[in-house]
Amino acid sequence: MEQEKRRPWRRWVVLALLIVGFYLGELFVPVQPEITVAPEKLIEEPIFENFLGFAGPLYLVNTMPTLILTVILIVLFAYAVNRSLKKSAQTDFVPRGIGNVTETILEVIYNMTEGAAGKWVKTIFPWFATIMIYVLFANLMKLIPGFESIGVLHHAQGEGHARELLVGNWYLFTAEKGEYILAPFFRGISVDLNFTFTLALIAVIGIQVVGFRAQGMGYLTKFLNFGGVFKKPVFGVIDMFMGILELISEFAKILSFAFRLFGNMFAGMVLISVFGALLGKISIVPAGIYLFELFIGIIQAFVFGILTMVFMVMATQGHGEEHAKH
Amino acid sequence: MEGSIMEAGRYVGAGLAMLGAAGAGIGVGLSALGALTGMARNPDTYGNLLSSMILGIAFSEAIAIYCLVISFLMLFKVV
Numbered sequence: 001m002e003q004e005k006r007r008p009w010r011r012w013v014v015l016a017l018l019i020v021g022f023y024l025g026e027l028f029v030p031v032q033p034e035i036t037v038a039p040e041k042l043i044e045e046p047i048f049e050n051f052l053g054f055a056g057p058l059y060l061v062n063t064m065p066t067l068i069l070t071v072i073l074i075v076l077f078a079y080a081v082n083r084s085l086k087k088s089a090q091t092d093f094v095p096r097g098i099g100n101v102t103e104t105i106l107e108v109i110y111n112m113t114e115g116a117a118g119k120w121v122k123t124i125f126p127w128f129a130t131i132m133i134y135v136l137f138a139n140l141m142k143l144i145p146g147f148e149s150i151g152v153l154h155h156a157q158g159e160g161h162a163r164e165l166l167v168g169n170w171y172l173f174t175a176e177k178g179e180y181i182l183a184p185f186f187r188g189i190s191v192d193l194n195f196t197f198t199l200a201l202i203a204v205i206g207i208q209v210v211g212f213r214a215q216g217m218g219y220l221t222k223f224l225n226f227g228g229v230f231k232k233p234v235f236g237v238i239d240m241f242m243g244i245l246e247l248i249s250e251f252a253k254i255l256s257f258a259f260r261l262f263g264n265m266f267a268g269m270v271l272i273s274v275f276g277a278l279l280g281k282i283s284i285v286p287a288g289i290y291l292f293e294l295f296i297g298i299i300q301a302f303v304f305g306i307l308t309m310v311f312m313v314m315a316t317q318g319h320g321e322e323h324a325k326h
Numbered sequence: 327m328e329g330s331i332m333e334a335g336r337y338v339g340a341g342l343a344m345l346g347a348a349g350a351g352i353g354v355g356l357s358a359l360g361a362l363t364g365m366a367r368n369p370d371t372y373g374n375l376l377s378s379m380i381l382g383i384a385f386s387e388a389i390a391i392y393c394l395v396i397s398f399l400m401l402f403k404v405v
Binding site: 035036037256259260262263264266267270299300302303306 | 380381384385387388391392394395398399402
């Protein structure tokens with residue numbers, strides 16, 4: 001009963017925030033930020049002229065601070081879960097709070113993996129869970145207010161915005177055209193093709209490793225299937241070409257992994273900034289987009305993980321094994 | 327003059343790239359259709375079907391997202 005009385009009170013907060021947002025939108029006109037596909041450079045000069053001797057110049061781009069922040073957050077999260085579970089183990093073995101939530105989620109994922117992978121669940125589950133948690137943090141971090149909107153000013157190459165003094169060394173963009181563009185301090189790491197591509201490479205190499213562990217050298221017959229050419233002339237040749245197609249699809253996996261995550265997150269970023277610039281005063285619309293992006297972020301993290309899991313399961317089940325089952 | 331033709335080509339290309347979204351729309355509609363039919367036949371499977379449907383929709387939507395990325399790449403002069 002007590003709780004039911006308290007509920008309507010929170011709705012008025014939302015309404016008050018809407019009205020405040022409307023008037024703030026009048027005072028500080030929303031500006032459409034510069035949208036770039038590559039992460040912006042915080043410092044124009046490279047940190048290392050030739051990184052590691054062969055990799056070319058290394059710039060301090062604005063996804064690097066976010067990467068550090070994400071890793072710190074994940075470590076803190078792991079520490080909090082560990083402490084919560086230890087505390088429950090010392091008292092009555094009933095997990096509470098953050099430990100309970102994490103256990104529920106991981107249990108669902110574990111059961112899903114066990115259903116698909118069978119005896120390989122202990123090998124595949126860590127990949128699935130690690131990738132999912134990492135991508136989940138990366139996707140949700142980009143929704144924190146202040147990301148993409150606070151940063152250093154650079155002189156624009158083309159069209160920029162005018163600025164006005166806020167306090168001290170801090171400036172605010174105005175609606176007029178000017179000569180400055182913003183390089184934000186933080187940009188969500190999944191809005192960087194380098195991050196998604198690296199993760200896709202790790203996932204696909206992991207798939208091959210699991211395949212080799214499950215089938216040994218027999219895994220290679222998936223790609224180089226010459227065995228049947230002499231036994232059954234027509235179907236053997238078809239099998240050989242299927243093997244080549246498998247090899248191509250292995251490389252296509254990298255691209256599709258990378259572009260699926262990057263595309264979804266980049267589209268979300270553009271959607272939020274465009275809607276914020278157009279309808280910033282009516283703040284419920286950008287808030288709705290934010291909610292949608294929350295949903296997309298969770299779904300995409302799950303999709304990245306589950307695809308890795310499914311491909312790994314496919315890699316553990318060999319060609320011959322399948323025939324033996326029939 | 328040359329610059330404006332380039333500009334026009336970019337916008338036309340960005341629009342044309344988004345044609346691929348039609349296929350993704352069909353895919354999303356088909357997955358929702360299948361899930362709804364299943365739910366109508368057997369309402370108990372609602373939870374299972376919903377999660378699988380959202381997963382399938384995410385996959386078909388990825389195709390539209392590829393198109394969106396290509397059209398963004400054209401619009402923002404990356405390539």
